[in-house]
Amino acid sequence: MSDLYLLDIDSRGVATVTLNRPELHNAFNDELIVGLTNEFLELEKNEKVRLIVLTGAGRSFCAGADLNWMKKMKDYSDSENYEDSRKLSRLFEVINSVTKPVIGKVNGHALGGGTGLVAVCDYVIAKEGAKIGFTEVLLGLVPAVISPYVMAKIGHSKARAYFLTGEKFGPEKAMEMELVHQVSLERYFEKDVEQVVSKFLMAAPGAQQVCKQLIQNVDAKVLDNQFESVIDYTCKTIAKQRTSEEGQEGMDALLTKRKPNWLEGV
Secondary structure, three states: OOOOOOEEEOOOOOOEEEOHHHHHOOOOOOHHHHHHHHHHHHHHHHOOOEEEEEEEOOEEOOEEEEEHHHHHEEEEEEHHHHHHHHHHHHHHHHHHOOOOEEEEEOOOOEEEEHHHHHHOOOOEEEEEEEEOEHHHHOOOOOOOOOHHHHHHHHHHHHEEEEEEEEOOOOHHHHHHHHOOOOEEEEEHHHHHHHHHHHEEEEEHHHHHHHHHHHHHHHHHHHHHHHHHHHHHHHHHHHHHHHHHHHHHHHHHHHOOOOOHHOOOOO
């Protein structure tokens, strides 16, 4: 594991991934991108991991690309820029596709590519005073790679307004835009994050994974106007879940008025 990020997995199966470049506001470089991609692939395979918290060290969450990386990019050819962008795109897609819940703990500024990390989290809690923005146009660039994930959260209209200005805004505005789900006062931030984690741990882990796949598959089918296919898929999904080991355990726990087995140790 690179020292560019830190990993901690507690006894509950909560994995905390911390971007660890506080002196550079946790900005990306090529090494961090590859390291994070591989780490999330490993966390997906790790059966002891129930959920993942993504955060930053120091005062920032992630300020996008670091200056040294940008200096190298400036002299890249078109093909080199394309391959470099594919690596960054893969990072976002890997995090977005993780079947376990991913909680964004936005401890400070999230700018440029950092907003892409915010967008691929399932639940985002942001600390008061954080600044968020799609600042690429201020540098003569565009938020291309992050756009599918951000637009899935904020929609077409808000993308037109905020992609084109590059303005920074607070977490309250981000919550209004549906990029952030909760804003926390600094003195309550750690406590509020723990409460969010506890809520996610109450759910059946297998059912959560099926839910994440359900959301993405339904979206894709609706976009393709496959409405009959959506009905068939959703009915098969719930039928399979009802007869699964986890579904049977949950229903039996309800009927016998006891806690389901996935709450043991929580």
